[in-house]
Amino acid sequence: MTARLSEQATSQARLAPATADNSRTRRSPRRWFDFNQTLKGGQRLLLGSLGWFGFFLLWQITSQMELAPDRLYPGPAAVFGSLWELFAEKNFLSDVLPSVTRIVLSFAIAVLLALPIGLLMGSFARVDGVLNPLLGAWRYLPAPAFIPLLLMWLGTGDTQKITLLLMGVVFFLVIMLADVTRQTPKVLIETAKTLGGGRRTTLWTVVFRHSLPGYVDTCRQMLAVSWTYLVIAEIVAATDGIGAMMMRAKRFVHVDDIMAGIVTIGVLGLLFDVLFRLLYRTCFPYLGRGHS
Incomplete structure (x- = not known):
């Protein structure tokens, strides 16, 4: 009996430090930097605002350090004043709308071309074996290098500009969409085949629909590349x-004015990114915010 009581006391003594450590761990405050942290909407907005505030503050400070003449390195106030003047007095909107139209048209054509090709490449190894070496190599050819040829072939109109924007993203988009397609779990494909689904049915109802959220997110990322070629x-x-x-x-x-144009491109690109994120969350609410 005495031996049994002593064993119980010993076991309780061993558990006591662990319990104390657990309670201490529970009470310990959250670290500012830690893995797998999630931010609420208000926290994300605050941190993003701090980042932009720091950027504009640094820009204002460096513009007043006389690193370059004011005319060559204007501060934020001068740039935003110029931006207001462009829209209010110089009809800058007539320049913005054609640029947006070129981006939208060229990217829409790129998606229409890249999506079926990427879907087939990611689904069928033989299609990938034929096209991947070719399209993978074309990714490394700089689109601006084709400007002299495009000018001779297509002239100086919108067709040449839209084609250049198309060439800047379509090859990357095909390869990335094919990579998304390959992430379809094999168990889903095998289940569809077991239930009697043919290749066309499996391709549409399983592979395409499973990959659709990834397609939307990939297009959102590649649209940013299209703006860089504008x-x-x-x-x-x-x-x-x-x-x-x-x-x-x-x-x-x-x-x-040049910096005002750069700011305009950045703001437009950000607006399109927000539209894609809203589309993603509206169409795929079951995936949560962490995927977009």
């Missing part, structure tokens, strides 16, 4: 567009 497409023989406005400003050394 100025390149519009600086050659262009009469309208944001890039054309920036080239006109360059002739008269209006750096504030």
Whole structure:
């Protein structure tokens, strides 16, 4: 009896430090930096605002350090004042709308071409074996290098600009959509085949529908690349567009107008990104915010 009581006391003594450590762990405050943390909407907005505030503060400080003449390195106030003047007095909207139209048209054509090809490449190894070496190599050819050829083949109109924007994203988009398609679990495909689904049915009802959220997210990311080619497409023989406005400003050394054009492209790109995120959350609410 005495031996049994002593064993119980010993076991309780061993458990006591562990219990104390557990309670201490529970009471310990959350770390500022930790793995797998999730942020609420208000926290994310606050941190994002702090980042932008720090950027504009650094820009304002460096613009006042006389690193370059004010005309060549204007501060935020001068740039945003120029942006207001462009819209209010210089009809900048007539340049913005053609640029947005070119981006939307070229990217829509890129998706229409890349989606079926990426779906087939990711689903069937023989299709991938034929196309992947070819399209994978085309990714490394810089689209601006084709500007002289496009000017000779297509002239200086919108067709040449839209084609350049298309070439800048379509090959990357095909490969990335094929990678998304390959992530379809094999168990889903095998189950569909076991239930009697043919290749067309399995491709549409299983592979495509499972990959659709990934397709939308991939398109959101690649749209940002399309915006980076906009100025390149519009600086050659262009009469309208944001890039054309920036080239006109360059002739008269209006750096504030050039920076205002850069800000406009950034804001437009951000708005399109937000639209894609809203589309993702509306169409796929069951996936949660962490996937978009």
